Amino acid sequence: MSTESGNQEAGITLVEAVTRALAYELDRDPQVVVFGQDVGANGGVFRATDGLQARFGPERVLDTPLAENMIAGIAVGMATQGLRPVAEFQFMGFIYPALDHILNHAARMRNRTRGRLTCPIVYRAPYGGGIHAPEHHSESTEALFAHIPGLRVVVPSSPARAYGLLLAAIRDPDPVLFLEPKRIYRAAKQTVEDDGEALPLDCAFVLREGRDITLIAWGASVKETLAAAEQLSTEGIEAEVIDPATLKPLDIHTIIDSLEKTHRCVVIHEAARFAGLGAEIAAQIQEYAFDLLDAPVQRVTGYDTVMPYYQLEQIYLPGVERILAGARAALEYDGGQKTGGHA
Numbered sequence: 001m002s003t004e005s006g007n008q009e010a011g012i013t014l015v016e017a018v019t020r021a022l023a024y025e026l027d028r029d030p031q032v033v034v035f036g037q038d039v040g041a042n043g044g045v046f047r048a049t050d051g052l053q054a055r056f057g058p059e060r061v062l063d064t065p066l067a068e069n070m071i072a073g074i075a076v077g078m079a080t081q082g083l084r085p086v087a088e089f090q091f092m093g094f095i096y097p098a099l100d101h102i103l104n105h106a107a108r109m110r111n112r113t114r115g116r117l118t119c120p121i122v123y124r125a126p127y128g129g130g131i132h133a134p135e136h137h138s139e140s141t142e143a144l145f146a147h148i149p150g151l152r153v154v155v156p157s158s159p160a161r162a163y164g165l166l167l168a169a170i171r172d173p174d175p176v177l178f179l180e181p182k183r184i185y186r187a188a189k190q191t192v193e194d195d196g197e198a199l200p201l202d203c204a205f206v207l208r209e210g211r212d213i214t215l216i217a218w219g220a221s222v223k224e225t226l227a228a229a230e231q232l233s234t235e236g237i238e239a240e241v242i243d244p245a246t247l248k249p250l251d252i253h254t255i256i257d258s259l260e261k262t263h264r265c266v267v268i269h270e271a272a273r274f275a276g277l278g279a280e281i282a283a284q285i286q287e288y289a290f291d292l293l294d295a296p297v298q299r300v301t302g303y304d305t306v307m308p309y310y311q312l313e314q315i316y317l318p319g320v321e322r323i324l325a326g327a328r329a330a331l332e333y334d335g336g337q338k339t340g341g342h343a
Helices: 014-028 052-056 068-080 096-106 142-146 159-171 221-234 252-262 277-292 310-316 320-332
Strands: 032-036 061-063 084-088 122-127 152-154 176-181 205-208 213-217 239-243 246-248 265-272 298-302
Touching: 014 032, 014 052, 014 084, 014 159, 014 176, 032 068, 052 061, 068 084, 068 096, 084 159, 096 122, 122 159, 142 152, 142 176, 142 246, 142 277, 152 159, 159 176, 205 221, 213 221, 213 252, 213 320, 221 239, 221 265, 221 320, 239 252, 252 265, 252 277, 265 277, 265 320, 277 298, 298 320
Parallel strands: 032 061, 032 084, 084 122, 122 176, 152 176, 213 239, 213 265, 265 298
Antiparallel strands: 152 246, 205 239
16 A cells, blocks of 8 residues: 555544544444543543543443453343444553453354354554553563454554554444554544545555665554654665555565565564564564565564563554664675674
């Protein structure tokens, strides 16, 4: 898909795009129900559901107790009986009590009933670091959920993608984990038409075209990746930037199409390095496109440690300089030993 440009002076933020998509679906489909902790009267911890209860009523936008396991389980029951629940967890770090219902029931319902029942659920959660929060509020464990068959994992990286992908997620017949990168909730504004047009799931977005190296990033890391690509362009290096958007299932075809031009690749994510999504992407590239590579796939990631408190947060998160180091390691590789090094 083609590059899209944001507008810093007009438009809406990513979190406002989420609100707009929820409102559109609540208005369009009476089976859509939104619920979670403080989503009603208070409009959610990040105000993503602000004004929805006043507009659609407490039977459509419900406050729940502080009980993530209950929230996930109620969503399964609703979905199997014809509703389309959108359940919010306040932070991704609070989602783990809900794993039983998400992994053992929502993700398996279609298979368990041989297609008789499906679970059209969207589980929403703000995720990632960068807002000076404690570590349980700064999780990036998307790889854990991407490992689960039957569960789709989607991460928007702009207001337009947040709006279009959330519409598609709510309309999908199977469960979707919709992770919202809170570091860029209000980082930029973009003109987004409230036209109900969904964006395709399972399709990567080419945000910048290039011929020399492919940079793959999602969520908040897209911001630094685009900045790194801009820096490389001043050096005469044209980087192609790809946002997978749907992490599971992964659109490996768009990535391979890019490698047919660039032959070098860096994957960027703020999650811990070991067994992160970067490892899966690198494995698929070597499995399906090994002959296209002129250098090993580089990974620029968070570290294999708990997200630190805010004093060290920016050291943990991959910044522009670390992305540039990864790109240069791939660009300078000459078939011998890998040049440079980075985490």
